[in-house]
Amino acid sequence: MTVVNAPSVDKQPGQARQRGRARRLTPGVVLAWLVIAFLAISVAFPGLLAHQGPLAVDPAHALQGPSLSHLFGTDQSGRDVFSRVVYGARESLPIGIAATAIGLAIAIILGFAAALGGRWADAVISRFLEVLFAFPSLLLGLLFVAMFGAGVGSLIIAVGIGSAPGYARMIRGQVIAVKHAPYVEAARILGHSRLRIMVGSIFPNAMRPLLVLGTLGIGQSIVWASALSFLGLGAAPPAPEWGAMLAAGRDFISSAWWLEFFPGAVIVATALAATALGRHLQRRMEGRLAS
């Protein structure tokens, strides 16, 4: 997905309208903030939302459907699914954030090296990225898991590596765009040293879209990480990680739909909230550049 447009010079007629929309809070953005607030409380104070521990078993109330006392039902050991989803935020969100950070870190190194390292560095790194693109993200992740074994640690790195090529290509484009910007030209004419131009002008401006990229990326990373957990390669049951919950619920798929529906719905809501927020930030940023 091309999520970040380099701040372009040509202004389109729709820009003014977009700027107006950027200031207004759309229902989607409000909803996204609500989801994020819920997740933040889940991570910081899970006890406020959940009335049971994530691993508290109650065999007498196993596999009960959603009700007022168990909003999302109970699993085969009588554990409260809602409580598990709430506590699961503590597992799934850090995995997504860490994976995105790793992906961005690799991408910043490759992207900057390609854009600023001269023709040869650019040619080699761009070819390297092209090679990585021949492997779909999930497959790159699977290759890594095959090398280093399953588990949360390798899951995080695998998802990070899988997402790095896409970020790297965007960052390279961004740095090249900034490199040719008039203010860099001006700094060069003023006789500033290469290092000063790089640290003072290129770096901060090229990093600007990173906030957007990171926000959009976290949603994506959470989805990929839970895919690997779902395949049994990440967090192991009975951990309340969302993907692992989906994997554990597969045995009861024909009888207890709530075991699969709710954790998945929370993953989708989280991914959509991150995307909506990322797009909102992106519009605001473009709006500010336009004004």
Next chain:
Amino acid sequence: MTTPDLVSPAQADDLAPALGAGARRRHRFGRVLQDVVGGVIVLWGAATLTFLAVHLMPGNPAVAYAGGVGSHPSKALLAAVSKKYGLDHPVIVQYFIYLGNLLHGDLGYSASQQMPVASVIKLNVAPTAELTLGSLLLAWLLAVVWSLLTVRRGRIISSIGSGLEILTAAVPQYWLGIILLEVFAFHLGIFPATGGTGLVGLVLPSLTLAIPIAGFLGQVTREEFESALEQPYITSARARGMGDWGVRLRHALRHAVLPGVTLSGWALGSLISGAVIVESLFSRNGLGNVLLQGVTQQDMPLTIGVVLIVAVVYVVATIAVDILYQLVDPRLRSAGQ
């Protein structure tokens, strides 16, 4: 998610009209040749990357080539593997032996499947090809029909149209597959939950793969469709008295699908990763299922074999799409005549 750069044959072919007929044909041939050379370089890079993977992973490369720690390879097997891959030679020699093996189609032996990797792939390629190609067609069908029905149909319908595209593009395949299973297999009992032969068994897995891709292709197509409907030739077609459907089908659609076509190579790659999830979920045979077993048991020859085949498919699809692009875009076609 990552997508390759949109190739722009229009730029490359700017020269074409200025050249004579023979030169144009050569120009086109040169373009295909360039694609093929680029593809070969990418595959060489991919092979190199897998070689590095084996040598960077912890433990003895001989164990990795023999099928992983879990398969408890015997001393004799390890010795045979060391000899085959030249592991007592310097790394650079090992690298050329590795590439030589690949060029001969020798992908090694899979300990988890108890047969050569090439045979494993041959046995499992058909069901996965059926699944992914069927899903790609289905995704295009859904995206095009949805665009035709909802683009520029008043604010409410258009918003529903684009909203649903964003939603479906965000839904993870594993969850979508579970929901489809719940509703259509267990609740309504229309389609089989697992296995299932022929077209009936293919419906739910294909839908699972196709719907998110359709949402993504739909977003791209919608944007193009909207701008196509603003073009002067649309106004002129309407002025000639052509009905709304005629305008959409005959004039706008062709332009709207173009950027999506260039994404089909990417979509195929994404569908193959999706196949890992879907084949596991629906207990289908195929490359995805085999790959998952290979990864779980750290069976490197099998994992690498499947991953490399996917890279080959991606490269071939990208080249095919590039050629297809020239066929769909009438500007490029007339330049070639």
